[in-house]
Amino acid sequence: MGLTNGFNHYLTHGSEFDQHIAHQLLGEEGVDLLRLDGTGYVLEFDVPGPAAIAASNRHFSADEMIERGEVPNMVRDFLKVLSCRAYDPTFWPINQKTDCGLFFSKNVPAEWLLSAVAWQEH
Structure with a gap:
């Protein structure tokens, strides 16, 4: 339940790896864009x-x-x-x-x- 109630950013933005790469390339906007990619x-x-x-x-x-x-x-x-x-x-x-x-x-x-x-x- 921790995943869905506490740290659900993995479900909306992908893995930590994905989030770090998006941030390195495009900053916070890159991380925000991950929310738009998939379910x-x-x-x-x-x-x-x-x-x-x-x-x-x-x-x-x-x-x-x-x-x-x-x-x-x-x-x-x-x-x-x-x-x-x-x-x-x-x-x-x-x-x-x-x-x-x-x-x-x-x-x-x-x-x-x-x-x-x-x-x-x-």
């Missing part, structure tokens, strides 16, 4: 837990992080939401603007894709 889509995937944890820690395995006394970032985010919800039943994670990216070095199976919806700015 952003929100893709929803059902990624198996072990694959999601592995993909959320690009440089270290979850086991390596645990050995160093760290909690893998996706697990840390989940536990944070779970503990806040246990403390306050009215807590709703949609307002947290949490960001936990996943990096896959190979194509993900097509069957993991649940939906693809064109994003409409509110």
